[in-house]
Amino acid sequence: MDPQHHQPPELRQVLLLCPPYIFSIHEHDFSTRFHMLKAYDSPLPTHDFLHAHAQSVEVVLCSGTVPITADIIRDLPALRLIVSAATGVNHIDMAECGRRGITVTNAGDRYSDDVADAGVGLLIDVMRRITSGDRFVRGGTWPASRGYPLGSKLGGKRVGVVGLGNIGSRVATRLEALGCKVSYTSRRIKPSTPFTFYPNVLQLASDSDAIVLCCPLTKDTRHMIDKRVMTALGKKGVIVNVSRGALINEAELVKCLVEGEIAGVGLDAFENEPNVPKELFGLDNVVLLPHSSGFTKESFYDVAQVLIGNLEAFFAGKPLLTPVANDF
Amino acid sequence: MDPQHHQPPELRQVLLLCPPYIFSIHEHDFSTRFHMLKAYDSPLPTHDFLHAHAQSVEVVLCSGTVPITADIIRDLPALRLIVSAATGVNHIDMAECGRRGITVTNAGDRYSDDVADAGVGLLIDVMRRITSGDRFVRGGTWPASRGYPLGSKLGGKRVGVVGLGNIGSRVATRLEALGCKVSYTSRRIKPSTPFTFYPNVLQLASDSDAIVLCCPLTKDTRHMIDKRVMTALGKKGVIVNVSRGALINEAELVKCLVEGEIAGVGLDAFENEPNVPKELFGLDNVVLLPHSSGFTKESFYDVAQVLIGNLEAFFAGKPLLTPVANDF
Structure with missing residues (x-):
């Protein structure tokens, strides 16, 4: 195997269930900083993929289009953080997050x-x-x-x-x-x-x-x-x-x-x-409009920085940039 | 002839070459105040219609879509005022108006x-x-x-x-x-x-x-x-x-x-x-857009009031509301 294509071991794992649009545009920025575990690239069904990584996945990166259900959250016992590229968090089971003490971050005001x-x-x-x-x-x-x-x-x-x-x-x-x-x-x-x-x-x-x-x-x-x-x-x-x-x-x-x-x-x-x-x-x-009111080259760049900032802060044990108050 | 359909003699004459959109919507407001000479309603060709009214027409009401050319102006030796429903006056031969001392009014800032x-x-x-x-x-x-x-x-x-x-x-x-x-x-x-x-x-x-x-x-x-x-x-x-x-x-x-x-x-x-x-x-x-950037129910009402205001001021010998400086 070409060592250049091997993930350096120091990169921390981030689970991606499906590729947010923003990730596909700024993929390089993420992939050089984190080990992106791409569920959608695996031949395994999602449940089996999650099961295979259940003990190690602490962080999920998601968009606003794929629900993060209680089932998914239960499949990930080590989960501590959900980093969402959206502003609204209605696609995430916030009640389950609350029960489990899982923190959620959103895009803040970048859109x-x-x-x-x-x-x-x-x-x-x-x-x-x-x-x-x-x-x-x-x-x-x-x-x-x-x-x-x-x-x-x-x-x-x-x-x-x-x-x-x-x-x-x-x-x-x-x-x-x-x-x-x-x-x-x-x-x-x-x-x-x-x-x-x-x-x-x-x-x-x-x-x-x-x-x-x-x-x-x-x-x-x-x-x-x-x-x-x-x-x-x-x-x-x-x-x-x-x-x-x-x-x-x-x-x-x-x-x-x-x-x-x-x-x-x-x-x-x-x-x-x-x-x-x-x-x-x-x-x-x-x-x-095709749910594109927040979509510009500029906002996508800004949100990508927020996503990376939240991930880096989490792994460094520092305060998150845009945590969502869980009063759901 | 039914006397009710006879124009009362006190209504002053206003020539209309073609019906501005705004006139068709607010026609009643104009027709109760002025004797609208509608060239477009006549079976005569425009030149002949103008010739028939050449000695009496002092005022033309126009929109921005029909040019008021030097030829039309020359057909109307008694013309003293052109009341335009548009903001721009590029459709009016302003040089000819300047030579003849004909005043032009526009829509002011109503659009x-x-x-x-x-x-x-x-x-x-x-x-x-x-x-x-x-x-x-x-x-x-x-x-x-x-x-x-x-x-x-x-x-x-x-x-x-x-x-x-x-x-x-x-x-x-x-x-x-x-x-x-x-x-x-x-x-x-x-x-x-x-x-x-x-x-x-x-x-x-x-x-x-x-x-x-x-x-x-x-x-x-x-x-x-x-x-x-x-x-x-x-x-x-x-x-x-x-x-x-x-x-x-x-x-x-x-x-x-x-x-x-x-x-x-x-x-x-x-x-x-x-x-x-x-x-x-x-x-x-x-x-x-179909040249509709100024077109709302509200602006049409406001402009109709300006047109009527200019016509009434002219016939009363009072200052016009929105004269256009003729520096063309």
């Missing part, structure tokens, strides 16, 4: 600016009909048809931000620059912000022309945007979701869109992604 | 916020691949293909605004909130703004990651964005145009896009609109 930009981009897109305008021009019908449908002005609109954390506060700043009247609902009131607080999403929606979802998915927020909230938002209302699909009752959303109960949506996340309800494909007041 | 929103929306769209992401999801290939191409972060990018007037200054404010480093070129330096001034567009492009065109089309600005400027902007550079198509040498733009000499464009205006170069329809790094 926040990009997600906020995409959220605002989606709002402009839906209200100003940019994506549908592009479709209209590419369809070649502009010369024949005057009177492209008018959009809605952003300035002066009441926009409610759901969750005023890392992302929501950045969305709010951008909306202010667009002349929107910003209010919010959040687990806790944020006295340091100038925005109006609403105690719940139903009241926020009642007083808003649009809402932007920026909160984590938990058992409390699952399906928080349902028929009632959409009805409260009203026929001229717009919803943007740059968080998690299951915040919205998707079946009710599709029904409300088809029946004109709300004006439009911009969605970066879906309940059962990458599967998207086919009914949305024919609608012109809908803008759909 | 400015909406155009600025659309300009920023187009920039986010191109850099963050929103429109192409929507196409990707609607195409139904998301489940099969991981790794949707990464976009570029807006934060920290150097964005040059070309023309820091009503629209450009609003674009600049929005870009600042997105964390961009804003600089500009303009006919005159604007000492009251915090943004870096460049004496010309070539130097601005050399130091920018993206440029946003917000200046009027004049003989000096026609084709100001040519191969040289695009090369200076570079392969990662983005161009957004929410002004007039002929600011850009479109043939050179298409060539640069096809050959990858610039990264992408967001266009609301075209040299020969509503005709758009077909080569653009197949490109994924291009977002195309």
